[in-house]
Amino acid sequence: MDLTLNLNSRLQPMHRHDLEDALQEILEKGKLGEVTGGGTLQRQTGEIVSCDIEIHLNDDKQDSVNRLVELMNIIGIPKGSALLCTVPEIKIEVGTLEGLAFYVNGTDLPDEIYESCDINHVIEQMESAMNGIGRFYSYWEGNEWTALYFYGVSFVEMKQKIEPFIASYPLCQKSRIEQIA
Structure with a gap:
């Protein structure tokens, strides 16, 4: 079959x-x-x-x-x-997992933020914050946005866990979050 x-x-x-x-x-x-x-x-x-x-x-x-x-x-x-x-x-x-897409703004932040911040640091910190409830699966790089895709047991919990980091890291300014599963 x-x-x-x-x-x-x-x-x-x-x-x-x-x-x-x-x-x-x-x-x-x-x-x-x-x-x-x-x-x-x-x-x-x-x-x-x-x-x-x-x-x-x-x-x-x-x-x-x-x-x-x-x-x-x-x-x-x-x-x-x-x-x-x-x-x-x-x-x-x-399917049992929920999905979170985190979109990093790639055009509207000052150049010095893009030069001094690292998207890999964003992935590491978010995955660390989601410890046990979600993890990084994939990404997409567009002209204006870079999307990071996380899947885990709860969209709401994953979002809550990463919010303190988002508020503190300059590269996360003007970002957006969407539930994708």
Whole structure:
């Protein structure tokens, strides 16, 4: 049985490959099947909208599909994702994680802030603040904004944990936060 995992994840292809590898390992260990491909959907700006991972299950038993869903939720899939099949027609909602996109303003701050601040420091500090409830998954660099994508157990908690850092670090001025899963 061939399935598509439509991920409500903003993952660059290299980060989607990491998830594909984790899923492949789980499928092999359980003798359930294999990952056969994947793709990324982008907006005209280049920002990622969602990803797909193609999966071949060794059989078409409902138990195998149910086991796959269990395993995906264990490895961490964002809410709003779905496991899809055309024959037979299947759509199973999957995902337990919530998503937070942090958009760093890349044009409206003084030049000295961009020269003296480091986006990697922002990632490290936010991930540290989210300790145990969320982590950094991917990013996108546009002409006016750089987006950092975090997924975890609670959007509200992740946002609360990073707010003190945002208020104190110059590069985070004029930024915005969106819930993405």
